[in-house]
Amino acid sequence: MTTKTIEAATEQSEQVSTEPVITELAEAAAITFLDRSNASFRLTEGGMLAVEHDGKQHEAVYVHSSFPHSNRASYLSIRTIENKEIGIVRQLEDFDEATAELLVQQLQVRYFAPQINKLLKVKEEFGYSYWEAETDSGIVKFTVRGGVGQIKLVTPVRLLITDVDGNRFIIPDYTALSDKEYRMIELYM
Amino acid sequence: MRFAFSLHFLIQNGVDDVQSDRTKAQLLSQMGVAEKDVIYELLCDRSVEGGFRDTLLVLTAKGLFIACSRKELEGEKVFRGFPLKKNKRFRSLAMVTPGAGSSSEPEAAATADDWSTEHIPLEDIESLSIVNLVASGLLVVKTKEERAIAAFTNGLMSRASLLSKLFDKVKKGEEIEPELLEKNEAEENCPACGMIYPEPERRICPKCMKKSAIFARLLKFAVPYKKTVAIVIFLMLLNAVCALAIPYLTGTVLFDQALAGKGAFAGQIGLVVGLIILFRTLSLLFGILYGYLNAKMAISVVFDLKSAVFTAMQRLSLSFFQRRQTGHLMTRINNDSTELQFFFIDGLSYFIVNLMNIIGITVILLMLDWKLTLLCFLPLPLVILLVQKAFPKLWRLSWRSHRRVSALNSMISDSIKGTRVVKAFGMEKKEMTRFHGVNQNYAGAEQRYSKLSGTIFPVLNVLTQLGGMLIWAFGGWMIMQGEMPFGLLLTFVYYMYMLYGPIEFMNNIVGWWSHCMSAGQRIFEIQDAVPEVQDKEDAIHLSTLKGDIELSNVTFGYEPNKPILKGINLKVKEGEMLGIVGHSGAGKSTLVNVISRLYEVNEGAVRFGGIDVRDLSSSSLRNHIGIVSQEIYVFSGSIAENIAYVNPDCSIEEIIYASRIAGAHDFINKLPDGYDTIVGTGGYDLSGGEKQRLSIARAVLHNPRLLILDEATASLDTETEVQIQEALEKLIRGRTTIAIAHRLSTLRNAHYLAVVEDGKIVEEGSHSDLLAKDGSYAGLVKKHDEALKMNEVVLA
Numbered sequence: 001m002t003t004k005t006i007e008a009a010t011e012q013s014e015q016v017s018t019e020p021v022i023t024e025l026a027e028a029a030a031i032t033f034l035d036r037s038n039a040s041f042r043l044t045e046g047g048m049l050a051v052e053h054d055g056k057q058h059e060a061v062y063v064h065s066s067f068p069h070s071n072r073a074s075y076l077s078i079r080t081i082e083n084k085e086i087g088i089v090r091q092l093e094d095f096d097e098a099t100a101e102l103l104v105q106q107l108q109v110r111y112f113a114p115q116i117n118k119l120l121k122v123k124e125e126f127g128y129s130y131w132e133a134e135t136d137s138g139i140v141k142f143t144v145r146g147g148v149g150q151i152k153l154v155t156p157v158r159l160l161i162t163d164v165d166g167n168r169f170i171i172p173d174y175t176a177l178s179d180k181e182y183r184m185i186e187l188y189m
Numbered sequence: 190m191r192f193a194f195s196l197h198f199l200i201q202n203g204v205d206d207v208q209s210d211r212t213k214a215q216l217l218s219q220m221g222v223a224e225k226d227v228i229y230e231l232l233c234d235r236s237v238e239g240g241f242r243d244t245l246l247v248l249t250a251k252g253l254f255i256a257c258s259r260k261e262l263e264g265e266k267v268f269r270g271f272p273l274k275k276n277k278r279f280r281s282l283a284m285v286t287p288g289a290g291s292s293s294e295p296e297a298a299a300t301a302d303d304w305s306t307e308h309i310p311l312e313d314i315e316s317l318s319i320v321n322l323v324a325s326g327l328l329v330v331k332t333k334e335e336r337a338i339a340a341f342t343n344g345l346m347s348r349a350s351l352l353s354k355l356f357d358k359v360k361k362g363e364e365i366e367p368e369l370l371e372k373n374e375a376e377e378n379c380p381a382c383g384m385i386y387p388e389p390e391r392r393i394c395p396k397c398m399k400k401s402a403i404f405a406r407l408l409k410f411a412v413p414y415k416k417t418v419a420i421v422i423f424l425m426l427l428n429a430v431c432a433l434a435i436p437y438l439t440g441t442v443l444f445d446q447a448l449a450g451k452g453a454f455a456g457q458i459g460l461v462v463g464l465i466i467l468f469r470t471l472s473l474l475f476g477i478l479y480g481y482l483n484a485k486m487a488i489s490v491v492f493d494l495k496s497a498v499f500t501a502m503q504r505l506s507l508s509f510f511q512r513r514q515t516g517h518l519m520t521r522i523n524n525d526s527t528e529l530q531f532f533f534i535d536g537l538s539y540f541i542v543n544l545m546n547i548i549g550i551t552v553i554l555l556m557l558d559w560k561l562t563l564l565c566f567l568p569l570p571l572v573i574l575l576v577q578k579a580f581p582k583l584w585r586l587s588w589r590s591h592r593r594v595s596a597l598n599s600m601i602s603d604s605i606k607g608t609r610v611v612k613a614f615g616m617e618k619k620e621m622t623r624f625h626g627v628n629q630n631y632a633g634a635e636q637r638y639s640k641l642s643g644t645i646f647p648v649l650n651v652l653t654q655l656g657g658m659l660i661w662a663f664g665g666w667m668i669m670q671g672e673m674p675f676g677l678l679l680t681f682v683y684y685m686y687m688l689y690g691p692i693e694f695m696n697n698i699v700g701w702w703s704h705c706m707s708a709g710q711r712i713f714e715i716q717d718a719v720p721e722v723q724d725k726e727d728a729i730h731l732s733t734l735k736g737d738i739e740l741s742n743v744t745f746g747y748e749p750n751k752p753i754l755k756g757i758n759l760k761v762k763e764g765e766m767l768g769i770v771g772h773s774g775a776g777k778s779t780l781v782n783v784i785s786r787l788y789e790v791n792e793g794a795v796r797f798g799g800i801d802v803r804d805l806s807s808s809s810l811r812n813h814i815g816i817v818s819q820e821i822y823v824f825s826g827s828i829a830e831n832i833a834y835v836n837p838d839c840s841i842e843e844i845i846y847a848s849r850i851a852g853a854h855d856f857i858n859k860l861p862d863g864y865d866t867i868v869g870t871g872g873y874d875l876s877g878g879e880k881q882r883l884s885i886a887r888a889v890l891h892n893p894r895l896l897i898l899d900e901a902t903a904s905l906d907t908e909t910e911v912q913i914q915e916a917l918e919k920l921i922r923g924r925t926t927i928a929i930a931h932r933l934s935t936l937r938n939a940h941y942l943a944v945v946e947d948g949k950i951v952e953e954g955s956h957s958d959l960l961a962k963d964g965s966y967a968g969l970v971k972k973h974d975e976a977l978k979m980n981e982v983v984l985a
Contacts, residue, residue, distance in 0.1 A: 046336025047237060048329075060335045062320070081320060105238065109340070110322045112239035114266075124707075130271055137240045138262060143270030146711075164270045165344035168324040187588055 032087035035094035041102055049106050051078055051086060058086055063106040069154040072107060113168040114140055122184040129188060142167060151188045220254045220306045222247055231352045233339035235325055241266050244339040248356060252311035255338055256304045269344045317356040319349055319750050347749035403709045410490050417486045424479035425542040431472035433549060438465045440680025487533040494526045498712050506721040507787040528708040543691035550688045557681060564663055565685045568655040579645045586641055590634035600627045653689050657682055722789050728806035734813035734894045736798025737762050738925060743793035745783050753779045755948040766926040768939030770969060776948040777929045781899045785814050815893030817901045821880045825869035828857055831883055835891040843890060851886035852916040878909035885916050896921060898928040902935055933973045
């Protein structure tokens with residue numbers, strides 16, 4: 001079978017989902033969406049995020065991104081420390097700019113991981129690889145255990161590297177690496 | 190006043206770094222803290238907003254002192270495990286912040302203005318807790334309201350959670366046990382270079398462990414076979430010597446002496462041909478002999494290696510396995526040991542012989558004619574250059590195609606396993622598209638590899654032959670000039686071709702060597718790992734385990750700062766049954782892991798008849814504990830063997846009794862092969878209920894004093910459950926039993942019930958007590974009843 005016919009067939013099967021289904025699902029899921037009409041965020045004096053929703057105050061809430069790698073700033077789940085969801089922010093545009101900035105800031109608190117701009121050196125020895133890289137937070141040096149699962153593609157281009165302590169480092173687009181850099185990491189991917 | 194910019198290297202290290210000590214003292218005095226008052230310090234390495242910035246937290250009896258750097262970290266951020274160069278700061282850097290990395294040399298010295306300091310009095314702080322972020326933690330202080338004071342990366346988690354624990358103790362005015370501090374300070378770092386071990390459970394510094402050390406350890410595996418090794422090497426040398434004689438015979442002796450009618454062999458063609466045949470045969474015989482011996486030895490060595498690794502693995506605690514993927518470990522036992530087979534077969538002996546060959550041939554060539562020798566070495570640099578340039582690329586391409594083929598395989602296997610779902614959703618087309626994509630990727634990679642290897646090898650061949658051609662040309666010219674006999678030229682060419690094999694071998698040796706050493710290192714990693722749960726040297730051995738089981742104040746978590754069990758207190762009287770109920774994820778199975786000492790408690794103690802499990806030998810514990818759980822280990826073998834797993838010496842009759850008690854006898858007899866039915870991978874497929882009955886029969890045979898039922902019937906349907914329930918009741922009689930279930934019907938015989946919620950016991954008492962209380966348990970019962978009613982309706 002040629003590629004074309006396969007693609008055509010796939011398209012057909014994907015066309016099944018339509019609007020009414022989504023409405024039904026939404027009713028069943030009963031998710032609370034937060035926007036400027038029903039919620040307001042503020043930063044407490046202690047630097048914690050607080051939210052008021054439907055007249056109820058929630059001190060110290062945390063912003064969890066539903067898609068931290070592929071779409072970090074959308075579908076933000078606002079949760080308490082007990083992991084109870086207060087609601088979901090569909091997109092930052094549902095709030096004013098100051099709040100949006102606040103939410104982005106909170107995302108950074110939770111998901112902080114140095115983004116690698118340039119790989120300086122990757123050296124393997126005895127089952128560990130030793131990395132040196134320039135990141136947006138300065139030069140970092142870290143150690144990655146050999147074997148599967150420490151270096152993985154979380155989107156088609158985004159590479160997540162986890163070191164021996166579980167610290168995370170990110171290469172936002174591995175295809176943008178220079179040939180030399182790519183050669184350094186290819187064997188680990 | 191000058192402060193070193195980064196504080197990482199000046200905290201509690203006893204390193205005689207005058208500057209650091211002074212700086213720390215200054216910072217403490219700036220905050221008004223005397224050094225002797227310091228209970229604990231923690232240098233957090235991340236700012237709350239993200240980015241690396243230092244915050245020093247100092248806990249004293251007066252409260253919390255915070256020094257916050259105003260500047261982002263300059264220079265480098267070095268995480269755990271990264272080897273640092275031996276520069277002047279080396280020691281202090283590596284030793285100071287155990288657990289996390291440290292910042293490297295501070296270039297800029299900064300002033301006190303770079304730090305903002307603050308003091309929060311003890312009475313103002315309600316609590317100090319840690320919020321888990323992604324790969325980091327956040328320290329939150331609760332005063333009038335909550336406030337994030339500092340953030341740190343993962344490596345500091347255990348230290349931070351100690352800080353929070355110590356704070357609780359200070360706040361409550363409790364005494365701080367010195368061992369609490371010591372335990373944390375004894376962070377493992379290599380005594381030789383100061384580097385923090387990348388894996389705490391393995392006290393071996395990968396940096397200081399030289400390849401030669403691995404090599405020596407690998408050689409040890411060959412020690413039992415040293416006689417064979419000696420014979421093999423001797424045979425190889427004989428083989429080489431015979432092989433070396435042949436070119437001389439076929440060249441110089443045959444043409445220049447026998448045919449030319451000069452020298453010792455003048456005219457004796459028959460003798461020369463005979464000699465050639467003799468040497469060839471000898472060389473062949475020696476070759477066959479050493480190949481035979483070598484293969485036999487290498488396989489024995491690898492057999493030993495595999496056994497050593499598997500034995501080492503069995504010795505390790507459960508946590509080691511749960512932290513690693515099963516596939517990964519299987520690779521280690523299989524592939525890595527096979528890899529090492531090459532080490533013993535190709536490596537050792539061939540290395541020695543090839544080296545001898547190279548030296549021998551070169552010497553002979555030089556003796557024959559040094560000018561020609563230099564000539565034939567002429568293309569060699571070119572060959573080496575090409576190999577060095579092209580081979581890494583070739584290796585990369587082959588790796589890529591290997592990776593793609595694994596992707597292809599896993600895609601195929603996923604899709605076949607999921608056929609039922611694929612068909613049910615009508616997604617065959619989509620699977621085809623997916624396959625097409627992966628297949629194309631693989632084809633592309635394979636093509637690139639073939640293209641390169643298709644180019645490189647013929648070129649290499651031509652190059653190696655170039656040497657021969659040069660000799661033919663130059664040697665031919667010399668013959669014409671009468672400077673050289675024809676036979677010598679022939680000898681020369683033969684030797685030269687003999688040389689290229691060993692040289693190619695040596696060319697690959699670097700890659701091969703590091704490959705083998707990596708495999709060796711991975712294998713030794715398992716051998717060197719220290720089991721987390723270990724018997725004490727003076728462990729008590731009990732022939733019978735009697736008495737009550739008591740858990741006092743048990744706290745446990747698989748990771749630091751993620752306690753699953755929080756201060757559990759429980760008591761089970763001998764011969765009684767304790768039921769533990771709770772939602773999934775409440776910590777019930779973890780409780781079992783801790784009671785049976787598959788994991789060690791973090792705090793508190795588990796006691797059997799008043800003796801701490803940590804003081805008992807593991808065999809006395811294992812002999813008296815039986816676990817029937819959802820996970821059932823059925824190995825390849827007959828049903829009878831599976832039942833007799835823990836007690837292989839039992840009689841056939843006992844096996845039948847046990848399976849009869851477990852209610853397995855009937856279904857087993859229904860099988861065409863009865864107790865001889867082969868089960869496990871590739872054998873007869875037992876249903877969930879059948880497997881469970883098998884495991885109960887196993888437990889009956891084991892005859893434990895303490896029986897743990899961990900959701901033993903959870904995965905079964907109601908009817909099967911009822912049947913198994915009967916079997917279980919027979920098993921429970923007279924034993925101390927701890928039963929865990931989310932189906933309450935399983936627990937109807939329990940003398941005492943405990944309700945676990947979020948790692949704590951929220952209610953305990955007898956069934957009627959708890960119902961009267963109308964709390965969590967009553968709620969669970971109500972829900973359970975409703976579910977049962979629904980079942981009845983459905984069944985009716």
